[in-house]
Amino acid sequence: MTHRIVILGGGTGGTLTANRLRKVYDRADAEITVVDQDDRHVYQPGLLFVPFGLTHNEDIIRSRSRQLHDGITSRQCPIDHVDLAANEVHLTDTSVLPYDVLVVATGTRLAPEETDGLLEAWNHTAFTFYTPEGAAALEQAITAFDGGRIVINVVDMPIKCPVAPLEFCFMADWHFQERGIRDRVQLTFVTPLDGAFTKPVAAAQLGGMLEEKGVELVTEFNTGEIDTERKVLVSFDGREEPYDLAVVIPVHMGAEYVGRSEGLGDAMDFVPTDRRTLQSKAAPNVFAIGDATDVPTSKAGSVTHFEGEVLVENIEHFLAGEPLVEGYDGHANCFIETGFHKALLIDFNYETEPLPGHFPAKAGLPLLKDSRLNHLGKLMFQWFYWHALLPGRDIPGIGVTMPTSGKEFSRPA
Amino acid sequence: MATTTVTTPAGATSVELTDDGFFVDPSIWTEEMVPELAAREGIDPVTDGHWQVIRFMRKEYLEKGTGPSVRALGKTSGVNVKELYQLFPKGPAKIAARIAGIPKPKGCV
Numbered sequence: 404m405t406h407r408i409v410i411l412g413g414g415t416g417g418t419l420t421a422n423r424l425r426k427v428y429d430r431a432d433a434e435i436t437v438v439d440q441d442d443r444h445v446y447q448p449g450l451l452f453v454p455f456g457l458t459h460n461e462d463i464i465r466s467r468s469r470q471l472h473d474g475i476t477s478r479q480c481p482i483d484h485v486d487l488a489a490n491e492v493h494l495t496d497t498s499v500l501p502y503d504v505l506v507v508a509t510g511t512r513l514a515p516e517e518t519d520g521l522l523e524a525w526n527h528t529a530f531t532f533y534t535p536e537g538a539a540a541l542e543q544a545i546t547a548f549d550g551g552r553i554v555i556n557v558v559d560m561p562i563k564c565p566v567a568p569l570e571f572c573f574m575a576d577w578h579f580q581e582r583g584i585r586d587r588v589q590l591t592f593v594t595p596l597d598g599a600f601t602k603p604v605a606a607a608q609l610g611g612m613l614e615e616k617g618v619e620l621v622t623e624f625n626t627g628e629i630d631t632e633r634k635v636l637v638s639f640d641g642r643e644e645p646y647d648l649a650v651v652i653p654v655h656m657g658a659e660y661v662g663r664s665e666g667l668g669d670a671m672d673f674v675p676t677d678r679r680t681l682q683s684k685a686a687p688n689v690f691a692i693g694d695a696t697d698v699p700t701s702k703a704g705s706v707t708h709f710e711g712e713v714l715v716e717n718i719e720h721f722l723a724g725e726p727l728v729e730g731y732d733g734h735a736n737c738f739i740e741t742g743f744h745k746a747l748l749i750d751f752n753y754e755t756e757p758l759p760g761h762f763p764a765k766a767g768l769p770l771l772k773d774s775r776l777n778h779l780g781k782l783m784f785q786w787f788y789w790h791a792l793l794p795g796r797d798i799p800g801i802g803v804t805m806p807t808s809g810k811e812f813s814r815p816a
Numbered sequence: 817m818a819t820t821t822v823t824t825p826a827g828a829t830s831v832e833l834t835d836d837g838f839f840v841d842p843s844i845w846t847e848e849m850v851p852e853l854a855a856r857e858g859i860d861p862v863t864d865g866h867w868q869v870i871r872f873m874r875k876e877y878l879e880k881g882t883g884p885s886v887r888a889l890g891k892t893s894g895v896n897v898k899e900l901y902q903l904f905p906k907g908p909a910k911i912a913a914r915i916a917g918i919p920k921p922k923g924c925v
Contacts (some may be wrong), residue, residue, distance in 0.1 A: 483910055518886070559885070559886070559887055623907065624900070625907070626885070627897070627898065628900070639897065639898065639900075639901035640905045640906070650907070654887065658827075669888065670884065670887075670888040670891040671885075671887065671888055671891070712901045
């Protein structure tokens with residue numbers, strides 16, 4: 404019998420899942436279809452560098468379908484909804500894709516409409532670097548900026564790559580120093596969290612780095628409104644942060660069709676998913692990967708990569724009628740660009756917060772400490788992304804589960 | 817970890833709280849504790865609006881194992897985000913979770 408596997412989304416998760424499945428199943432055993440609304444695969448970590456002119460959109464965007472191996476069907480069409488009871492995906496061109504296994508890999512969408520005034524301010528006084536168009540518009544704004552107050556604001560959690568707004572602060576500090584006008588630029592990081600980051604040890608370290616670099620930190624600020632006339636952010640509890648240029652990371656939600664699919668998503672259109680098996684809670688033959696899920700770890704490419712191996716194994720188990728493995732431990736691994744050709748590396752999972760030490764073992768890259776080696780690692784990663792991660796190859800020495808050997812577990816408070 | 821005593825008409829109960837003020841054991845919570853827990857968060861009196869949110873948080877926690885984030889609360893509780901902040905100015909999800917005797921919402925990672 405030929406299994407029909409439909410994968411919604413041709414980004415990091417959808418692509419690597421399709422390619423891994425294609426290696427596992429002969430064509431006679433499985434038909435694999437990937438659906439996406441467009442053919443632009445964005446290397447999202449690259450977006451951070453666009454506003455500073457260090458890379459360009461054309462260097463970080465490739466064809467989605469060309470990342471898929473032979474024998475995978477690619478459909479380019481928006482999704483209307485999933486009918487869980489009928490095991491069917493309905494596309495907006497009225498075609499219907501029946502499935503035996505469905506993989507939801509449609510990531511997140513930005514929801515600036517969730518914040519009053521943000522759409523009016525968009526690309527006039529408030530910018531984002533979370534889309535290629537936004538990052539390009541922000542590059543122009545930064546180039547033209549010659550002094551004043553830049554506010555970097557995270558509206559709400561969760562967001563993709565939760566360290567990216569901090570990296571933006573570090574990069575901006577470096578950029579304005581290079582231009583010789585750092586003394587005329589005030590940088591302020593405004594977050595709804597009670598510290599610079601979500602995990603205590605890393606929050607303290609990153610908070611310290613903000614201070615060193617002269618970036619003001621405003622915490623527990625829940626942005627309710629952006630007043631583009633007065634150029635102020637207004638919090639729900641009435642506090643105000645004035646700005647000359649606002650860099651805003653808007654509310655993130657799951658894909659819109661998830662909201663139109665009875666029983667598939669939660670209030671924010673994310674898919675409730677078992678955090679260890681990656682089976683959705685919506686139906687046993689529906690799985691989810693990457694940013695589209697509600698699992699409590701970072702929304703990041705490394706997470707998606709580590710999840711991919713477990714996901715594919717569990718799809719095989721499911722189709723064979725075998726029990727699933729509880730194989731995913733929440734492992735995440737992020738390079739944090741700190742400017743001046745340096746970067747920091749953090750590595751953590753559901754149970755262990757980012758700790759100092761070395762990765763993946765004692766002789767490896769320094770953790771929670773900036774170094775040139777980490778910066779090179781971050782640059783090299785773009786090659787790995789297109790040539791190893793998306794094709795579904797395992798990266799030697801870096802496994803699904805979080806390594807513990809190089810980490811300093813006990814540390815004086 | 818800290819222990820506190822919550823007094824209700826039914827008597828005094830010893831409650832263990834986490835460092836940031838959430839119930840360690842949500843099962844010892846009762847609705848009678850709400851007025852005192854709310855007063856400690858600066859909320860007095862507890863209005864129908866507060867009750868709606870507190871009961872909703874409790875129900876969500878019992879069904880899903882975690883309390884909702886503010887934004888999810890705004891979409892599902894029948895009280896919008898702006899009104900939530902009017903009811904719980906210091907942070908609806910966090911404060912309502914403390915009063916509802918449930919763990920800190922896991923919204924942020």
